[in-house]
Amino acid sequence: MNVASRVGASVAALAAAAIVAGGPAAAEQQPLSIVATVGMIADVAENVGGDCVAVTTLMGPGTDPHEYQPTAGDVRRLSEADLILYGGYMLEEQMSEVLGRLGERRPALALMEAATDPAELIADEEEAAGIDMHLWMDASLWSRLAPTFAEALAEFRPECREQAERNAEAYVERLAALHGWVADAIATIPEAHRYLVTAHDAFAYYGEAYGIEVIAVQGISTMAEASVADIRETVDAVVETGVPAIFVETTINPRTVQAVAEAARQRGHAVEIGGALYSDALGEAGSVAATYVGMIFANTRTITEALGGDLPPLPAALADWAEEWGLPSA
């Protein structure tokens, strides 16, 4: 059975259970209430679902999903949702027990797992799922969540299928354009400086998709503190590569990366903090990084400019978004 039909079958069963529980009339009239764990997943649901969904997000800007422990209020919100949407692949490491328990009573979908095949993802044997779960860092890969979500939504709201499929198609097109633009932007960085030094290893997909070598102080998960050896190794890499800037992350204490920069300076290498990257959460509401497209744009702008590249205008497919933010587009 392929992934799509597997998702269809499991979500259909969940949807049928929900309709029995909630009554068919109530289930068809209201927008489907969805609680998403992280903003990147909520972005997919909102863009694809449109009027058919009402989406809220548990973990806001600056929240680290690897360490996040659900509050009593979160559990209540999750248990009242028509559909719980989470990433899976142990992204929500500390929530996995709660998600498993709620998933027995409420429809719950691990959207990243439903949309991808582990064999095509970046393996990491140190992780619980054996997989690097930071899939959103590759816009092309991430766009696959859109048709998967459209299919899931149609099981709950058959009347929304056509609109959701159209929206998913548009989302995929925008992300394809974004994907090409990021690759173009990174290619403007002088080759000798194409190193991305960050706090934790969230950027492997980004590095692979867009052609920049990633060096992280910490591993994929942030559950353990960075060790002295981790910091020393990163300092060595910074000094050896001669990279002009390294980056903090919005979901991680900047102390470790600041220590790396300070140690590199003491060894005579002038390195700056190039800015804060959105690794595992969207930016604040009202900021350019408040959406998925904006998150990838903001990261790419920060990286490209700090490492001496020259940001190209945004593609025509993103012209409306660019205009909203006063950014140049083709």
Ligand SMILES: [Zn+2]
């Ligand atoms: Zn992470």
